[in-house]
Amino acid sequence: MRRVYLDHAATTPVSPGALGAMTPYFSGVFGNASSVHRYGQEARAALDGSRSRIARLLGVPAGELVFTSGGTESDNHALRGVAYESRKRGRDHIITSVAEHHAVLDTCDLLESDGFRVTRLPVDGSGMVSAGDVRKALTPRTALVTLMHANNEVGTLNPTGEIAGIAREAGIPFHSDAVQSFCKIPLDAGGGEPDLLSISAHKCYGPKGIGALRVRRGMTLEKFLHGGGQERGMRAGTENVPLVVGFAEAAESLQREMDGEAARQRALRSQMIGRLAGGLPGVIVNGHPTLTLPGILNISFDSRVISIDGEALLFNLDLAGIAASSGSACTSGSVAPSHVLTARGRDLPTASASLRFSFGTSTTAEDLEYVADELIKIVTRIGKPA
Ligand SMILES: Cc1ncc(COP(=O)(O)O)c(C=O)c1O
The missing domain is CATH 3.90.1150.10 (Aspartate Aminotransferase, domain 1)
Incomplete structure (x- = not known):
């Protein structure tokens, strides 16, 4: 049949190119990227190289990428990290929409149950948020605007460039879930770019269980995982070098x-x-x-x-x-x-x-x-x- x-x-599916690129890093080049010896340094070189390759696709400095376990973790990290950090400065309001992925919606529910106020903007008949509604919803206590780039169910694109511009003007961080659009269409729709951006490898012919969060330089997020000092102290845990290498290879060839x-x-x-x-x-x-x-x-x-x-x-x-x-x-x-x-x-x-x-x-x-x-x-x- x-x-x-x-x-x-x-x-x-994982692309043959990504699979081939990853394979040596499971057992040949297997070091811990934090180790000082040669094994570690080989792994470190692959990790840093892959980070630069993905950052280049996003047009951001490599130092702004944090590797995560995927889109869900990136979304959780962005929302919780900014929310808890902002509350220390009296900002406890989050703006999102009713059509977000559950990784965002459920994290907003969690934050709401912990005392944050959440505005869930409506969408129009096509599933799109209005940039004007975002502007109207901003308050002096808004900590974060989080709106996806492309909707995973219907495919509709939000005007994230325009929304980024509005948030920037108001001095409020903007997070966008670009899990579905990364390497499928250009991310910069004019106006501006999100301060925080979630991406995931398995939506673009890379392996499952690896993703990244772009965090604009200068932003402070509360730590997501506690432990070692990996990922500049933002996400503890030994880096998964083979998956990172597969992610970079898959994303680069798709973007080409x-x-x-x-x-x-x-x-x-x-x-x-x-x-x-x-x-x-x-x-x-x-x-x-x-x-x-x-x-x-x-x-x-x-x-x-x-x-x-x-x-x-x-x-x-x-x-x-x-x-x-x-x-x-x-x-x-x-x-x-x-x-x-x-x-x-x-x-x-x-x-x-x-x-x-x-x-x-x-x-x-x-x-x-x-x-x-x-x-x-x-x-x-x-x-x-x-
Ligand atoms: C828009 C969007 N965000 C987040 C996720 C979650 O990504 P991951 O499966 O890498 O955790 C998905 C997956 O379906 C998605 O479509």
Whole structure:
């Protein structure tokens, strides 16, 4: 049976280049990067070299990158680190949005239960935050603005360049979760750049369990992990050199192909939309028509036209060899409809009848033809006209 993986927003395979680059660092060059002997120095050189390579992709000094265990830790570190540090100076207010990843939303809940005030901004019909709303929400006690660059469920891009400019003007740190957009599209959308930025290797053909947080020079964050003095004292624990090397290799090669790949995926996305809208009743494309990641296509079936169960759709697609998702990877497995889709006004049955297809570098037009044909068959079989 043909197999098609369209869940690259959940995770990507490690690229052969990244795998090859990492391999020597598991057992050949295995030293602890903090050791003074030659073994340690070899590991240190690989660590520092990889840090510089990733920093160059972000256009920031290497000294501003802290390696973490992934996007979740980077988000937790940014929010908790800034929040607890700022509270010492009387700032205890955080601005975020209802459509953030749970790594941000749940950390905000935690901070709220610890006495912080959290403003959760609404999103428009496409899932986008308004920069004007950010400006209005700022108070003299605001400690942090945290808003994602690209939404992991619908792909919509926030105006983070403009928001960075607003936050800078007000002297308030701005954190952005760029886990989905790093190396897929340019991060600098004009206006300014975030002071803190979360990225993760496994979304860009690197290994799982490694990510980074950019922390602008001069900012002080409360320590996240306590122990050794690694990562300039910000994140204790022996550095995972093989994963860091794989991260740098994967990110660099993806960024090299970024423009061409983005254009290719944009074209695939349009073709897929055309086929689905032409062949199926009640298809709604979620997200912004143009300000979107090229590789995410999120659709719902309008409950006023057709009644269909999202879990059954996924199950039947899987039987046809097709991997997709009903929401973000971290919430898949739960039957609750996506918080992003309900936040932007979808009714529950429609939000529940949603699918996220996310393309990767290996996705072809033939793959998508197959997926569209199979989906049309499945919907015809299990959908009930409303
Ligand atoms: C936007 C976003 N932020 C954070 C994460 C968490 O990243 P990680 O899996 O590296 O912890 C994800 C993963 O799905 C994501 O899509």
